[in-house]
Amino acid sequence: MADSRTDQMSWQVLRLRARYRVWxxxxxxxxxxxxxxxxxxxxxxxxxxxxxxxxxxxxxxxxxxxxxFPWFLVVVALATFVAAVRLSPVLEGLVLSAADRAAYRHLDVVEHFLRSYGQAFHHFTAEGNKPGPLGIYDFLVSLTLVALTFLPAMLLGSTGVGRxxxxxxxxxxxxxxxxxxxxxxxxxxxxxxxxxxxxxxxxxxxxxxxxxxxxxxxxxxxxxxxxxxxxxxxxxxxxxxxxxxxxxxxxxxxxxxxxxxxxxxxxxxxxxxxxxxxxxxxxxxxxxxxSPIREAVIETVRLAVALVVATATAALTSALLPELPVRIPEQAQSWIVFGLSATTALLVSGWRVFSKIVDLIPGRK
Structure with a gap:
């Protein structure tokens, strides 16, 4: 009796696979x-x-x-984004631990950077915080979460399961x-x-x-x-x-x-x-x-320059917006910082380099 049920299940699986091939x-x-x-x-x-x-x-x-449409990669990206947000306290602890090690070695500049970075993680995950202007460390935290979100999908899309x-x-x-x-x-x-x-x-x-x-x-x-x-x-x-x-x-x-x-x-x-x-x-x-190495180095330098300029623009804009005579709503300030950073990166690097960042988004052809 068990053998007959197993045979029926195997036959049903083969039938479904045949229908899938036809479709x-x-x-x-x-x-x-x-x-x-x-x-x-x-x-x-x-x-x-x-x-x-x-x-x-x-x-x-x-x-x-x-x-x-790569639904699998989209699901992976969403899952990793949720996991990155949930694991933000863990990342905060790792960053603050690295800051303590820098303090032990008397690396004052590195310690200051890591502690500010860790406080930005805490501000991102703490409950009850009101949205404010996007600072340079908040911008770095956002870049970190974006990288953690899309990196697994990029790896799966280029090698292995997603190929x-x-x-x-x-x-x-x-x-x-x-x-x-x-x-x-x-x-x-x-x-x-x-x-x-x-x-x-x-x-x-x-x-x-x-x-x-x-x-x-x-x-x-x-x-x-x-x-x-x-x-x-x-x-x-x-x-x-x-x-x-x-x-x-x-x-x-x-x-x-x-x-x-x-x-x-x-x-x-x-x-x-x-x-x-x-x-x-x-x-x-x-x-x-x-030389493909030379071309890759040139493209990498251009991309790095674009990211540095975008980061500097975000920091400068965040510092200048509160000083304007016209009061801008706090929720709109983040969008202004992001728009100016993207525009500056586009003007500096050109559309070809900027499009490489856009092409990293899963689902694009």
Missing amino acids: RRRANRRAAEPLTSRLDAVARRLDLEDRELPHTRAALYVLRPAAS STSFRYMLNLKVLTALDACADAAEVPAVARQRKLRKLDRACRNVEDAVFGAHRRAGTIPRRSPRRALARQHAAKVVAILREQSALLDTDPQRGFRDLSRTLATIGERYAAGRVGALLDTDGSQAQPV
């Missing part, structure tokens, strides 16, 4: 239709019809940036976006091409970032494999060729659009085919490889 296949088909239609339209506009791009089409078929086809084939989606921008810029007259060229340049930079990370996103090269070094060297040469062909847009636009579009299509097709170490034929190219 997933239908959902994939509905989500893939707009992407494959975009690919066909771009191929016609850029005269790429001689290339069928079967692997790119297959990658777009399984890519589901709009159909599969999906959207992560693996993001290069193909960025290539498609760059081809769209290339077609838009090629179809307008030269006198009206300025905004289109800026959009194309941003799209190509996004493709470069994806090429540098292709060996990680593909999932075909283990972390400690020596193949990763060869793939990184090849990615540096591919990015150099992309930049060399982008420069043709300023000297020979027609040839530049043609060569750049075909290069982008080749990169996407070979990546979708699993040829991470042969995205382009780089043997006959004279372009100097681009």
Whole structure:
């Protein structure tokens, strides 16, 4: 009798799994239709019809940036936010303990910073506190909670449980976006091409970032494999060729659009085919490889400058708001500080660096 019940349960599980596969296949088909239609339209506009791009089409078929919202990562982010708020007294105790150690070692500046930081945690978690202007330490506490909230979701989204086809084939989606921008810029007259060229340049930079990370996103090269070094060297040469062909847009636009579009299509097709170490034929190219470490250092410095400027703006604004002759409601002061900090960071770093912070939010494509 028990065996028959076990068999029935196993049969029901298999039946549910079969239904899920059918539903997933239908959902994939509905989500893939707009992407494959975009690919066909771009191929016609850029005269790429001689290339069928079967692997790119297959990658777009399984890519589901709009159909599969990462609810799991959103739940993880909300759970970690609640846990971070609940554990704020523990964090306060750790910070004050570190302040005591700094006092024992006669590190007065470090002790003052850590005690003020710990008091900000206490002010954040204490009951009955009225909202006031956002100080520099309150701002740091907010940044700490935001980091604790999104870090687990970011780790799960890039490795392990949260990894999906959207992560693996993001290069193909960025290539498609760059081809769209290339077609838009090629179809307008030269006198009206300025905004289109800026959009194309941003799209190509996004493709470069994806090429540098292709060996990680593909999932075909283990972390400690020596193949990763060869793939990184090849990615540096591919990015150099992309930049060399982008420069043709300023000297020979027609040839530049043609060569750049075909290069982008080749990169996407070979990546979708699993040829991470042969995205382009780089043997006959004279372009100097681009150093991914140098690019990463530059981006890190820009991001750090943006954060420092935002923090300084928050501190200065918090100090000046109470001195204004016009009385501003206390609840509005925090929003003013946040808005001015974000605006200053955007003006200093530019939208490309600022968007990297925005892209850390789970659910963004």
